[in-house]
Amino acid sequence: MKRKITLKHIARELGVSISTVSKALKNxxxxxxxxxxxxQAFAKLYNYKxxxxxxxxxxxxxxxxxVIIPDIVHHFFTTVxxxxxxxxxxxxxxxxxxxxxxxxxREVINMELLANGSIDGFIMAISSGTQxxxxxxxLKEVTEQGIPLVLFDRVAEDxxxxxxxxxxxxxxxxxxxxxxxxxxxxxxxxxxxxxxxxSRERATGYRDALLDNGMxxxxxxxxxFPSMEINEQLIEDFFAREKVDAVLSVNEIxxxxxxxxxxxxxxxxxxxISFIGFTDGLLSKYASPGLTAIAQHxxxxxxxxxxxxxxxxxxxxxxxxxxxxxxxxxxxERGSTFN
Amino acid sequence: MKRKITLKHIARELGVSISTVSKALKNxxxxxxxxxxxxQAFAKLYNYKxxxxxxxxxxxxxxxxxVIIPDIVHHFFTTVxxxxxxxxxxxxxxxxxxxxxxxxxREVINMELLANGSIDGFIMAISSGTQxxxxxxxLKEVTEQGIPLVLFDRVAEDxxxxxxxxxxxxxxxxxxxxxxxxxxxxxxxxxxxxxxxxSRERATGYRDALLDNGMxxxxxxxxxFPSMEINEQLIEDFFAREKVDAVLSVNEIxxxxxxxxxxxxxxxxxxxISFIGFTDGLLSKYASPGLTAIAQHxxxxxxxxxxxxxxxxxxxxxxxxxxxxxxxxxxxERGSTFN
DNA sequence: TAAATTAACGAAAACGTTTTAGTTGCATTT
DNA sequence: AAATGCAACTAAAACGTTTTCGTTAATTTA
Numbered sequence: 001m002k003r004k005i006t007l008k009h010i011a012r013e014l015g016v017s018i019s020t021v022s023k024a025l026k027n028x029x030x031x032x033x034x035x036x037x038x039x040q041a042f043a044k045l046y047n048y049k050x051x052x053x054x055x056x057x058x059x060x061x062x063x064x065x066x067v068i069i070p071d072i073v074h075h076f077f078t079t080v081x082x083x084x085x086x087x088x089x090x091x092x093x094x095x096x097x098x099x100x101x102x103x104x105x106r107e108v109i110n111m112e113l114l115a116n117g118s119i120d121g122f123i124m125a126i127s128s129g130t131q132x133x134x135x136x137x138x139l140k141e142v143t144e145q146g147i148p149l150v151l152f153d154r155v156a157e158d159x160x161x162x163x164x165x166x167x168x169x170x171x172x173x174x175x176x177x178x179x180x181x182x183x184x185x186x187x188x189x190x191x192x193x194x195x196x197x198x199s200r201e202r203a204t205g206y207r208d209a210l211l212d213n214g215m216x217x218x219x220x221x222x223x224x225f226p227s228m229e230i231n232e233q234l235i236e237d238f239f240a241r242e243k244v245d246a247v248l249s250v251n252e253i254x255x256x257x258x259x260x261x262x263x264x265x266x267x268x269x270x271x272x273i274s275f276i277g278f279t280d281g282l283l284s285k286y287a288s289p290g291l292t293a294i295a296q297h298x299x300x301x302x303x304x305x306x307x308x309x310x311x312x313x314x315x316x317x318x319x320x321x322x323x324x325x326x327x328x329x330x331x332x333e334r335g336s337t338f339n
Numbered sequence: 340m341k342r343k344i345t346l347k348h349i350a351r352e353l354g355v356s357i358s359t360v361s362k363a364l365k366n367x368x369x370x371x372x373x374x375x376x377x378x379q380a381f382a383k384l385y386n387y388k389x390x391x392x393x394x395x396x397x398x399x400x401x402x403x404x405x406v407i408i409p410d411i412v413h414h415f416f417t418t419v420x421x422x423x424x425x426x427x428x429x430x431x432x433x434x435x436x437x438x439x440x441x442x443x444x445r446e447v448i449n450m451e452l453l454a455n456g457s458i459d460g461f462i463m464a465i466s467s468g469t470q471x472x473x474x475x476x477x478l479k480e481v482t483e484q485g486i487p488l489v490l491f492d493r494v495a496e497d498x499x500x501x502x503x504x505x506x507x508x509x510x511x512x513x514x515x516x517x518x519x520x521x522x523x524x525x526x527x528x529x530x531x532x533x534x535x536x537x538s539r540e541r542a543t544g545y546r547d548a549l550l551d552n553g554m555x556x557x558x559x560x561x562x563x564f565p566s567m568e569i570n571e572q573l574i575e576d577f578f579a580r581e582k583v584d585a586v587l588s589v590n591e592i593x594x595x596x597x598x599x600x601x602x603x604x605x606x607x608x609x610x611x612i613s614f615i616g617f618t619d620g621l622l623s624k625y626a627s628p629g630l631t632a633i634a635q636h637x638x639x640x641x642x643x644x645x646x647x648x649x650x651x652x653x654x655x656x657x658x659x660x661x662x663x664x665x666x667x668x669x670x671x672e673r674g675s676t677f678n
Numbered sequence: 679t680a681a682a683t684t685a686a687c688g689a690a691a692a693c694g695t696t697t698t699a700g701t702t703g704c705a706t707t708t
Numbered sequence: 709a710a711a712t713g714c715a716a717c718t719a720a721a722a723c724g725t726t727t728t729c730g731t732t733a734a735t736t737t738a
Contacts, residue, residue, distance in 0.1 A: 001485045004456075006694060017718045022696065032716055051456040053401065054694035057392045057723050064435070064457075072424070073417045075621075082411055085438050089449075094457065096403070096435050099424050110428075117343075117390040117724090118403075118433065146340045256625045263627070282414075283625050286595045288602070345724055356688045361726065371686055393724035396693045456694090683736065691728085700719075707712065 005046045014042060056117075064094045065309060066119035068110055070102045070127045070154070075252075075281035076298050077125065080152060083302020084123055091310050093120075102228070104129035108138045115141075120313045121148035123305045126156060128228070132195045148312035150305045153296075154197055162312070163324040164305045168198050168278075171294040171329030172205030175248050175276040178331065180213045182338045184246035184274060188221045188238075190258060191250045192228065202250050202278065225254065235261050246274040252283040255291055259336065275336040289335025297327050344385045353381060395456075403433045404648060405458035407449055409441045409466045409493070414591075414620035415637050416464065419491060422641020423462055430649050432459075441567070443468035447477045454480075459652045460487035462644045465495060467567070471534045487651035489644045492635075493536055501651070502663040503644045507537045507617075510633040510668030511544030514587050514615040517670065519552045521677045523585035523613060527560045527577075529597060530589045531567065541589050541617065564593065574600050585613040591622040594630055598675065614675040628674025636666050 011018045016035065024031045024039035025048070031039075042048075056062045065088055069077045085095050096119060098110035107127045114122070122142060130136070131154065139159050143149050149161040172189075179187045187210065194200045203222070210217045223238045225231060235258055249255035255277030259269060267273050269289055277284055280295035304325055333339060350357045355374065363370045363378035364387075370378075381387075395401045404427055408416045424434050435458060437449035446466045453461070461481060469475070470493065478498050482488050488500040511528075518526045526549065533539045542561070549556045562577045564570060574597055588594035594616030598608060606612050608628055616623055619634035643664055672678060 002483060004484060008694075018695085019697080019719080020717060023717090026696095030716065035716080049451070049455045051396075051694050052452075053392060053396045053456040054723090055696085057390075057396050057693090057725090058695050058697090060723070062392065072421055073414065075412065078412045078417055081436075082438065085411070085436070089437070089445075094435050094437065094452065096433050097420075097424070098428070098433065099421065106428075112388070113391075114433065116388045117392040144341060145343060253625075260625075260627060283621055286592075286599075286622050287625065288599065288627055347724075357725085358689080358727080359687055362687090365726090369686065374686080390724050393693090394726085396695090396723090397725050397727090399693070679738100681736100681738080683734100685732105685734080687730100687732080689728105689730075692726085693724105696722085698719105698721085700717105702717075703715095705712100705714080708710090 004051070005048050006051065007048075010039065010042055010046075010048065014038060061313075062118060062120050063092055064096050064119045065306070065313075066111075066114040066122045066124075067095055067097045068100055068107060068114075068122065068124035069097070070100050070125060072097070072099050075283075076153070076279045076296060079298030080125075080302035080305070083299035083304075084306045085302075086299075087303045087306035088310065091306075093306075093310065100127040100129070102128045104133050104135065111138050111142060115145065115147060119147075121150070121309045123150045123152065123302075123309055125152055125154040126197075127154075128192075128196055131156070131197060132193075134195075148309055150309045150312075152301055152305045156197070160320070160322055162305075162308045162322050164301050164308070164327070165198075165324065166296050166301070166327040166329050168201035168329070169205035169208070171278065171296075171331075172202040172248060173209040174205075174329070174331055175294055176206050176209035177213065178276070178337065179246040179248070179274060180209070180215065182246075182274065185215075186221060186242070186244050187215075187246040187248065188223065188242065188244045189248050189250075190223045190225070190254045192225050199250050202248075206248060230254070230257050232257070232261075239265070244273060247276070249275065249277040252277050252279050252281050252291065252293070256283050256287055259287065259291070270335065270337050274338065276331075280332050284332070284334065287336070292334045292337040293332045295330045295332050297330070301327060343390070344387050345390065346387075349378065349381055349385075349387065353377060400652075401457060401459050402431055403435050403458045404645070404652075405450075405453040405461045405463075406434055406436045407439055407446060407453075407461065407463035408436070409439050409464060411436070411438050414622075415492075415618050415635060418637030419464075419641035419644070422638035422643075423645045424641075425638075426642045426645035427649065430645075432645075432649065439466040439468070441467045443472050443474065450477050450481060454484065454486060458486075460489070460648045462489045462491065462641075462648055464491055464493040465536075466493075467531075467535055470495070470536060471532075473534075487648055489648045489651075491640055491644045495536070499659070499661055501644075501647045501661050503640050503647070503666070504537075504663065505635050505640070505666040505668050507540035507668070508544035508547070510617065510635075510670075511541040511587060512548040513544075513668070513670055514631075514633055515545050515548035516552065517615070517676065518585040518587070518613060519548070519554065521585075521613065524554075525560060525581070525583050526554075526585040526587065527562065527581065527583040528587050528589075529562045529564070529593045531564050538589050541587075545587060569593065569596050571596070571600075578604070583612060586615070588614065588616040591616050591618050591620050591630065591632070595622050595626055598626060598630070609674065609676050613677065615670075619671050623671070623673065626675070631673045631676040632671045634669045634671050636669070640666060 007018050007021045010021045024036045100107035152164045155163045189206045192199045276292045278294045280293035284291035284293040346360045350360045363375045439446035491503040494502045528545045531538045615631045617633045619632035623630035623632040
């Protein structure tokens with residue numbers, strides 16, 4: 001086992017000072033060329049690599065960025081993560097991921113842990129637990145310490161920081177508008193409770209599209225799941241109770257479950273009933289028929305978030321100006337709607 | 340913006356030495372109780388938290404573990420990751436993720452970056468690029484430096500380290516055996532090139548099951564995709580050329596694509612043709628009919644890998660003994676096979 | 679009373695860097 | 709010959725901890 005070699009070892013071995021070694025390795029003009037050669041050759045021979053931790057301590061910069069997401073086994077978040085990782089890596093940053101598991105407590109613990117020097121900045125999507133509790137002190141503490149923070153997708157109005165979101169309202173609006181153009185009359189919305197910021201936005205878009213097109217906004221046509229967990233019974237009750245010819249779902253899972261349910265009841269998609277779902281993930285692509293989806297451009301979102309964060313980290317300007325980048329959703333048409 | 344407070348600040352403010360502050364905060368017996376109270380109160384008031392980087396430098400332990408996976412937008416890997424993260428977090432470790440994107444070069448770069456002090460150990464699945472190149476020097480360098488390494492799923496025979504895998508051969512064997520019991524006569528295998536260790540194992544299980552049951556092993560019934568990318572044409576050609584009544588696929592995507600193709604041709608699943616796929620992911624669950632799947636127990640795999648790694652990191656025993664934990668695959672039966 | 683013990687604290691080294699501010703010895707200038 | 713300039717190097721501080729080894733002064737022991 002060959003232990004890691006340090007500047008001190010090289011210095012001792014070559015009979016020069018540590019500073020000389022450090023400068024020689026940086027090709028400093030201060031150092032004579034024969035000494036430089038000697039040092040560099042020795043360093044290469046013994047495969048010297050500077051210790052990141054020591055450099056971090058010296059520079060007060062870790063070249064790590066902390067990513068906190070509610071769930072990793074989730075297509076949209078992994079897509080965003082890929083964007084973050086891509087950009088960050090290209091800029092020489094590593095990514096430390098913590099999963100809040102939709103829990104307020106784990107979010108707080110993880111942030112505090114990372115905030116003590118381990119990272120240069122945060123990128124995160126707020127957990128549903130936190131959105132429910134509506135307590136953002138952990139975020140405020142971090143920003144007050146001067147640690148840059150970029151929120152994506154699940155954001156909070158009153159946090160002063162950079163944000164990257166998609167225009168969820170418009171996504172829903174466009175979807176419902178398409179349903180109406182296709183002649184759909186009873187358009188349902190399947191969603192979660194409203195404390196999730198994105199669900200709230202999507203519900204607004206749904207309502208606005210109906211009203212703008214002179215249609216009735218009927219709360220009976222909205223199915224709200226109390227949690228992310230699927231509940232077959234609620235689906236069954238809903239479709240038994242309401243006659244529906246189009247469904248907008250805030251996520252793929254709810255949409256796919258509903259599709260399978262109505263197919264089981266003998267309905268034809270899209271002839272009898274039509275579906276559009278948020279998040280253009282694997283399920284949408286491989287469902288039968290394919291699920292028309294509102295793409296959220298997660299990878300791009302991640303790249304932008306990382307770009308904004310790293311810019312803030314590197315050019316530590318004191319003026320507190322924050323941007324909110326709003327991406328436009330795209331409708332990916334598949335077999336679950338008329339073409 | 341309130342800057343982070345350090346031991347030095349507290350010491351200066353309270354007119355004591357840094358060592359006294361450090362000890363007082365650790366409730367050392369050496370320090371008088373009134374001094375301790377004073378220091379602790381001050382620290383709490385100004386929300387003192389020790390700097391992780393400084394501690395890392397001092398202890399030569401970062402409490403970070405590096406995870407290198409080929410792809411993050413991939414159900415199995417995220418599942419494993421969740422297991423790793425769960426266990427690691429509970430033990431006070433953070434997880435730094437790097438995505439090799441199936442590329443040898445990125446794998447090497449990422450490992451070298453992290454190996455310079457940023458992490459205490461690695462958990463990784465080898466990229467296909469690396470398996471193709473069959474060059475594992477970067478792994479050897481890391482282990483030679485005394486950095487613990489745990490490989491999972493995609494492992495390499497000749498690397499001396501701990502490993503966590505599933506019995507891929509048995510998974511395939513059991514699937515094919517089931518096909519045979521169900522009366523299937525022409526059982527196909529859809530796979531990748533054999534340089535991927537898991538594909539090789541699965542192919543072996545496929546063959547063994549056929550031969551053990553007195554059936555013919557016919558290479559024409561094997562469809563090999565040259566890459567992870569799906570190629571519709573190959574599927575079309577294959578099913579046009581070969582008459583097949585059962586398909587074992589090394590992943591979900593290939594299986595789902597094939598199912599859709601044969602359904603498009605008017606075949607009934609499972610009456611005319613039956614499917615089993617590796618990786619029990621979302622697609623299997625939500626396909627119609629549901630895809631009978633060989634579950635790889637990713638989360639458990641991640642937890643075990645993390646457990647082994649952290650054990651090695653913390654009890655740095657010099658004896659070089661390595662374990663290989665083999666998990667048993669489970670067949671999850673769904674509509675794509677007879678019950 | 680002198681010596682030994684103890685409680686309470688501080689100085690300093692160490693982890694591995696980077697960087698500023700010297701310090702040499704030698705060659706050039708006046 | 710003294711002063712200047714320069715090339716090539718080193719010492720030391722700094723980043724924020726932890727920890728070992730002192731060092732006090734007060735207290736106990738013989």
